[in-house]
Amino acid sequence: MKRAALAATRLALALAMGAGLGPPATARAQTVADGSGAGIGPADTRAVLDLVGRNLNSPEARVTELRRAAGGVICGSVDVRNRQGLYSGPRGFVVDLARAEFGRVPDGPELLSPARGEDREAMERVRQLYFRLCLD
Template structure:
C-alpha cells in the first residue's frame, strides 16, 4: 500500500496548513475607537465593504459617525503600491444597500468625460450632503 507523502504528520502539506493557521491575519482597524459609537454590527459592515471595495487589508479607519438612519461616514487611509499610506479620505456607507463610496481625489474629477466621472461626482455630493456639518 502506497502512502501519500503529504499525509504524514510533519509532511509538507501538514506544515503548510499549520503555518496558515498561525499566520497573523491582516485587518482594517478603527484607529480612534469611533466604531463603538456606531456599534459592532455596523462597524463590521463598514470594514467588510472597505476590504472588498478598496482591496486594502490594512486600511486605517477613523471618525466613524452616523448620518441619519442608514448612513455611516468616516475617513480611511490605505496603502499605495509602494506600501505607503496615502492620506485620509472621507467615505460614506449606505447600510441598507451595502454601498461604499470614497470621496474622489481632485484629479479624479478634472474631466467630466473621464470614465466613472458621474459616479465619482455623485459620491462626492453625497459625502458633502450627508457627512459634513453645516
C-alpha cells in the same frame, strides 16, 4: 546539512499553511484606529470594515471618524497604503448599509481623469453625498 534543515523548515511551513494553520489568503486587517466604531455599534462597524475590505485593495486600511448621518448613511475616513507602501492620507467615505454600498470621496485627479472602468458621475454622486451628509 544547512540545506536539509532549510528544506525541512520550508516543507513544514507549506504543510502548516495548507492545513489552515497559517493566516488565510483573504484575511483583511482593516481597523478602526480611533475607537469611533463604538458610536455606531460592533455589528455596523464590522459591516463597514467588510465593505472597506471588499472595495479597496488595501489589506491594512485604517478607518477613523465613524458616525451616523441622515438616511441610514455611515460616514467616515479611510487611509490606505499606496504602491510604495506608504499611507496616502485619510479620505472621506460614505456607506449605505441597507444597500451594502461603499463610496470613497474621489480626489481631484480622479475626477478629472477617471481610471478605466470608473464612472465619473458615480464618483461625483459620492462626493456630493459626502459633502451634504457628512460635513458638519
